[in-house]
Each structure stands twice: as C-alpha cells, then as structure tokens.
Amino acid sequence: xxxxLQPLIDGRWVDGAATVRSLINPAxxxxxxxxxxxxxxxxxxxxxxxxxxFEQTNWATDTxxxxxxxxxxxxxxxxxxxxxxxxxxxxxxxxxxxxELDVADSVSCFRYYADLIESKRPWQKEMWDGSKSLVVYxxxxxxxxxxxxxFPLLLGVWKLAPALAAGNTVVFKPAEITPLTMLKLGGxxxxxxxxxxxxxxxxxxxxxxxxxxxxxPDVDKISFTxxxxxxxxxxxTCAEGLKRVSLxxxxxxxxxxxxxxxxxxxxxxxxxxxxFNQGQVCVASSRILVHESIYRxxxxxxxxxxxxxxxxxxxxxxxxxxxxxxxAHLEKINEYIRDAQAxxxxxxxxxxxxxxxxxxxxxxxxxVGVMQDxxxxxxxxxxxxxxxxxxxxxxxxxxxxxxxxxxxAAGVITNDLARAERVARSLRAGTVWLNGYHTPHVEAPWxxxxxxxxxxxxxxxxLTGFMEPKHINIxxxxxxxxxxxxxxxxxxx
Numbered sequence: 031x032x033x034x035l036q037p038l039i040d041g042r043w044v045d046g047a048a049t050v051r052s053l054i055n056p057a058x059x060x061x062x063x064x065x066x067x068x069x070x071x072x073x074x075x076x077x078x079x080x081x082x083x084f085e086q087t088n089w090a091t092d093t094x095x096x097x098x099x100x101x102x103x104x105x106x107x108x109x110x111x112x113x114x115x116x117x118x119x120x121x122x123x124x125x126x127x128x129x130e131l132d133v134a135d136s137v138s139c140f141r142y143y144a145d146l147i148e149s150k151r152p153w154q155k156e157m158w159d160g161s162k163s164l165v166v167y168x169x170x171x172x173x174x175x176x177x178x179x180x181f182p183l184l185l186g187v188w189k190l191a192p193a194l195a196a197g198n199t200v201v202f203k204p205a206e207i208t209p210l211t212m213l214k215l216g217g218x219x220x221x222x223x224x225x226x227x228x229x230x231x232x233x234x235x236x237x238x239x240x241x242x243x244x245x246x247p248d249v250d251k252i253s254f255t256x257x258x259x260x261x262x263x264x265x266x267t268c269a270e271g272l273k274r275v276s277l278x279x280x281x282x283x284x285x286x287x288x289x290x291x292x293x294x295x296x297x298x299x300x301x302x303x304x305x306f307n308q309g310q311v312c313v314a315s316s317r318i319l320v321h322e323s324i325y326r327x328x329x330x331x332x333x334x335x336x337x338x339x340x341x342x343x344x345x346x347x348x349x350x351x352x353x354x355x356x357x358a359h360l361e362k363i364n365e366y367i368r369d370a371q372a373x374x375x376x377x378x379x380x381x382x383x384x385x386x387x388x389x390x391x392x393x394x395x396x397x398v399g400v401m402q403d404x405x406x407x408x409x410x411x412x413x414x415x416x417x418x419x420x421x422x423x424x425x426x427x428x429x430x431x432x433x434x435x436x437x438x439a440a441g442v443i444t445n446d447l448a449r450a451e452r453v454a455r456s457l458r459a460g461t462v463w464l465n466g467y468h469t470p471h472v473e474a475p476w477x478x479x480x481x482x483x484x485x486x487x488x489x490x491x492x493l494t495g496f497m498e499p500k501h502i503n504i505x506x507x508x509x510x511x512x513x514x515x516x517x518x519x520x521x522x523x
Contacts, residue, residue, distance in 0.1 A: 041226030083227030276485030437479030
C-alpha cells in the first residue's frame with residue numbers, strides 16, 4: 031500500500047502525478063492523511079476511460095445492473111456507517127452526530143434512486159395522426175462532478191447517485207481538503223460490481239483539476255456545488271462547448287419570525303438554522319428577520335442561548351459546534367466580522383476565537399443594528415455569523431427577505447399556517463421551511479433562484495438533470511406521409 035492516498039482511475043488506485051500534500055484534522059491540527067494529487071494529463075486519462083466505459087460497457091443500457099449496484103453500495107455504506115461518520119468528523123471537524131446524519135441520508139439517497147429507475151417507465155400517448163409517441167430518457171454521457179468541503183460525502187452522493195442511476199459515467203472531484211469519505215466510497219463501489227471506469231475520482235484543486243474537467247471536450251455535463259463566483263466561471267466556460275451544467279451556489283437565507291410563536295421555540299429553530307455545521311451550510315439561516323413587537327426580547331434570548339452553545343471536541347456528544355474547516359476560511363470570516371464593525375453594525379455577541387480549544391474554534395457571532403446594504407447582510411459569510419433585523423409588517427418582512435441576489439432557501443415561523451403558506455409563495459427561494467429548518471428530503475427538489483444556481487438536485491428532477499429526453503414517434507407501418515407528399519408531387523408535375 032502506498033504511503034499516501036491515491037486517485038481512482040479505471041478501477042485502479044493509481045499514483046498521482048502532482049505533489050504530495052497533508053490533510054489536517056481541523057479540531058486538533060494533526061496530520062490525518064497524505065494525498066497525491068493528479069495533474070491535467072491524468073484528468074484527461076480519467077475522462078477517456080469514463081467515455082470508454084460509457085460506450086463499451088453495458089452500464090448505460092442495463093437498468094437492472096445499475097439497480098443492483100446502487101443497492102449494494104447502499105448496503106455496504108450502511109454496514110460501515112460508524113467508520114464513515116468518524117472519518118467525516120475527523121476530516122471536517124463537524125460534530126459526530128451531524129456526520130452520522132450525513133451517512134444515513136447518503137444511504138437513503140442511493141436507495142431512492144435505485145427504486146426510482148426501477149419503477150421509471152417511458153411516457154407514451156396515441157397521437158392525432160394514428161401514430162404513437164414515446165418519451166424516453168437517456169444518460170447524458172460523461173459527467174464531471176465537483177463538490178465542496180462542508181458536506182463532502184452527502185453532497186457528493188446527491189450528485190453521484192442520480193448520475194450513476196441515469197446510466198452516466200463519472201469523473202468526480204472532491205474538495206481538496208475533505209476527500210477521505212469519497213475515496214472510501216470509491217472502494218465500496220468497486221466491491222459492488224460496478225464496471226471499471228464508470229466511477230473515477232481525481233484529487234486536486236480547482237485551478238488545475240477542476241479547470242481541466244470543465245474544459246475537456248469529452249465531458250458532457252458539469253455538476254458543481256460551491257461559491258457563486260466559481261459557478262459563474264464554470265457556466266461561462268461550459269457555454270463554449272454547450273456542455274450541460276447544473277449549479278448549486280451560494281445563499282443568504284432569511285428566517286422570518288412572527289410574533290405569535292413562543293419565543294423559546296423560535297430561538298431553538300433559529301439556533302439550529304444558523305449554527306448547524308458551524309454555519310458552514312449553503313442554506314444556513316444567516317439573516318434573521320423578527321417582528322418588531324418582540325424584537326428586543328428575542329435578541330436578548332438569542333444572545334443568551336448562543337453564548338451557552340458548547341464549542342469543543344466534535345467527538346464529544348455534548349459539543350454543539352466544532353472547529354471551522356481551515357485557517358484560510360477562518361480568515362475570510364474574520365474579514366467579514368471586521369468589515370461589519372467598521373460599517374457600523376453592532377456586535378451582539380461572539381466574534382472571537384476560543385484559543386483554549388484551538389485556533390479554528392469561532393464563537394457564535396450575532397450582529398444587530400445592520401443596514402440592508404451592508405456586506406454582512408448581502409454577502410455569504412459561510413460561518414457561524416448571523417444578522418438580526420426587525421420588521422413591521424408581513425409585506426416588510428417579504429421585501430427584506432427577497433432583497434439579496436441569492437434565493438436558495440428561506441424559513442417562516444408562525445402559528446398562522448395560512449400566513450405561512452402565503453408568505454412562502456412570496457419568497458424567492460428554492461426551498462422554504464415552515465416552522466422548521468434545514469432538513470432536506472431526498473424525494474423533493476433542492477436548488478435555488480437567482481444567483482443561487484441553475485437546475486435542481488434530489489427528487490425526480492435530480493435524476494432527469496442527468497438525462498436527455500428523446501421523443502420517439504411510431505407509425506404502425508411504413509406508408510405515405512400524406513398531403514405534403516401529394517402537394518410536392520403536384521408541384522413537380
């Protein structure tokens with residue numbers, strides 16, 4: 031066995047051609063693995079074998095094979111759930127119970143798409159001219175999947191399961207700092223009867239590996255989750271070759287708190303929405319909008335409860351928040367905190383690192399007294415940093431909620447369900463939770479409006495996003511095509 035972890039290309043763990051680097055446990059600072067990245071030539075090799083597997087194996091055409099393989103992966107992942115969860119926590123720093131949820135949801139995702147393709151049938155209809163039309167869905171081809179570091183297994187599976195279920199072959203790029211669980215999943219896939227070359231994993235950063243993937247002429251689709259700036263670059267680059275693209279990008283999600291709910295319950299929902307996974311979540315409720323009649327009471331309770339959240343060892347079951355993912359990411363967050371204070375926002379609590387725990391443990395941070403045009407209100411911070419603003423009316427709340435370039439998610443807390451549904455219809459967001467937050471459902475679509483992306487993951491839409499619809503029109507037997515031929519014959523004569 032090599033002294034470092036390797037990429038997976040054509041069913042083999044191969045020696046990367048680029049530099050060896052170390053992965054760090056963000057909670058302890060310890061080296062947990064060494065990685066050998068690929069170069070652009072090896073990305074090309076992975077695409078070539080993926081194209082060969084798509085064209086020369088029966089993966090794209092044998093639905094029962096794909097169903098069996100996806101179910102075997104799910105079974106093996108479920109049996110190894112504890113190991114995967116511990117590895118995810120070690121690599122990301124998120125609390126162990128959150129990693130356990132991620133693994134369980136990943137198992138469900140594989141099973142959902144196995145069931146979906148097993149039951150899927152072509153649409154068909156008898157047409158007005160006596161013919162019959164079928165609409166069948168065929169795989170796109172070679173898919174390049176690129177995922178971020180905050181949910182390396184779960185967000186990877188959200189792409190991988192439907193891409194494979196649809197019959198595509200895959201070149202997968204994990205985030206450079208959190209590849210461990212996806213590499214382990216690659217081993218499970220190889221044990222589950224998947225043909226060589228169907229699922230390839232390339233390791234490295236976006237500038238080399240990601241760029242080679244999005245520019246390769248034989249990659250038919252790119253599916254990317256990450257920042258909006260990178261997403262725009264991918265979109266523009268893929269347009270040159272008319273590649274299919276889906277993008278799940280940034281968010282600045284509002285959570286609207288009305289005055290008819292017990293404030294302790296509302297604070298519970300806000301804390302979960304804002305600080306789950308240290309706020310390193312694209313749908314994190316980073317903008318809290320509170321009815322003015324309860325605003326003062328609410329922010330005081332929120333401040334007290336936020337200060338009681340426990341930071342510490344992510345393997346400790348009593349820990350609420352673990353460390354941030356990296357020193358570079360912490361510095362970006364600190365810059366937003368400094369800029370918000372310089373712009374006149376009031377720091378209600380937090381904003382400091384807990385050096386007794388380690389260099390990456392940032393306190394839950396709450397700003398009040400903010401203006402709508404401040405960066406802390408408009409830009410995605412992607413950390414345990416939120417703003418709280420009062421609103422006077424339902425219309426005021428909706429206007430504030432929609433007043434960013436993002437539209438990934440939103441939430442509404444109220445006992446008035448008619449109002450909740452009315453407000454939900456007015457919010458420009460891809461997912462709206464009423465009296466809850468954060469829980470995705472594999473059967474329902476996930477994605478955003480505006481600058482939060484293009485396309486959807488999960489649900490039936492997540493499968494069809496990796497397929498091309500084909501219309502087949504069938505006449506019962508060869509015959510003249512009617513008036514057009516007769517008219518053409520008359521013109522010629």
